[in-house]
Amino acid sequence: MSDKTPVHVAIIMDGNGRWALSLGKNRTYGHYIGSKVVDKITKAASGIGIKYLTLYTFSTENWKRPKSEIRFIISLLNIYLKKTEKLFCENNIKFNFIGNIKAFPEKTQNILQSVTQKTKHNETMTLTLALNYGSRLEITQACKKIAKDAKEGKLSIKDISEGTINSYLCTKGMPDVDLLIRTGSEKRISNFLLWEASYAEFVFLDKYWPEFTKSDFIKAIKEFKKRQRNFGGLRQTIKLFNGTS
Ligand code: IPE
Ligand code: IPE
Numbered sequence: 001m002s003d004k005t006p007v008h009v010a011i012i013m014d015g016n017g018r019w020a021l022s023l024g025k026n027r028t029y030g031h032y033i034g035s036k037v038v039d040k041i042t043k044a045a046s047g048i049g050i051k052y053l054t055l056y057t058f059s060t061e062n063w064k065r066p067k068s069e070i071r072f073i074i075s076l077l078n079i080y081l082k083k084t085e086k087l088f089c090e091n092n093i094k095f096n097f098i099g100n101i102k103a104f105p106e107k108t109q110n111i112l113q114s115v116t117q118k119t120k121h122n123e124t125m126t127l128t129l130a131l132n133y134g135s136r137l138e139i140t141q142a143c144k145k146i147a148k149d150a151k152e153g154k155l156s157i158k159d160i161s162e163g164t165i166n167s168y169l170c171t172k173g174m175p176d177v178d179l180l181i182r183t184g185s186e187k188r189i190s191n192f193l194l195w196e197a198s199y200a201e202f203v204f205l206d207k208y209w210p211e212f213t214k215s216d217f218i219k220a221i222k223e224f225k226k227r228q229r230n231f232g233g234l235r236q237t238i239k240l241f242n243g244t245s
């Protein structure tokens with residue numbers, strides 16, 4: 001894709017449960033089909049030149065759900081990771097995760113580390129799964145580390161800048177989010193990348209995640225390309241009344 005292609009696309013993959021229920025099935029069926037959509041969109045994104053794709057997979061708040069649903073999501077994650085390793089290698093995709101994975105079973109942690117390790121030299125696109133991720137927790141942890149380093153003299157308070165904060169977040173080294181897509185018709189951010197998406201363009205879709213297609217993805221990118229981003233400044237084309245621009 002051309003010049004205005006977003007570098008970093010983040011997706012809140014919402015609506016799995018409602019989609020399954022609408023078909024008279026269990027919520028877990030929605031997660032299962034949803035995981036297949038992840039593969040399709042990953043492939044599509046790397047194919048059109050997206051450099052960073054970040055997917056909200058499990059939030060710090062999702063532990064409030066029934067244990068059986070959580071167990072299902074975790075077992076699906078294990079299967080997904082093993083199966084998708086091949087796709088990552090074939091498409092030169094670097095796998096990454098953000099969030100506190102220590103809350104997951106050891107087996108899951110090991111697979112996550114292993115896939116990350118095996119794909120670390122791939123460079124077409126970085127796919128990041130947000131797992132047990134919450135932006136408020138991420139920012140709180142960054143504050144704690146900054147305070148500790150300042151106390152130990154590794155950091156001087158007067159030198160703390162936005163760049164310093166960036167480097168203490170788990171998205172360290174990643175560019176800001178350009179486009180944030182949310183499926184499932186809710187219009188909220190649900191504690192996802194609050195800092196990183198400060199100037200992101202939002203696209204909200206009424207479709208549930210299991211129904212989301214490559215063509216919906218391309219449409220969202222097209223919508224992004226039409227948006228005028230100002231970052232607090234003025235449109236390039238606006239002429240002021242005295243003739244200056
Ligand atoms: C998103 O779908 C997946 C996760 C949060 C794990 P939901 O499970 O939230 O589906 P709905 O929103 O209840 O339909
Ligand atoms: C956001 O969806 C989290 C993920 C997609 C992983 P939720 O379904 O948890 O969001 P809320 O609770 O409706 O805001």
Ligand code: MG
Pocket residue numbers: 014015016184
């Ligand atoms: Mg939901």
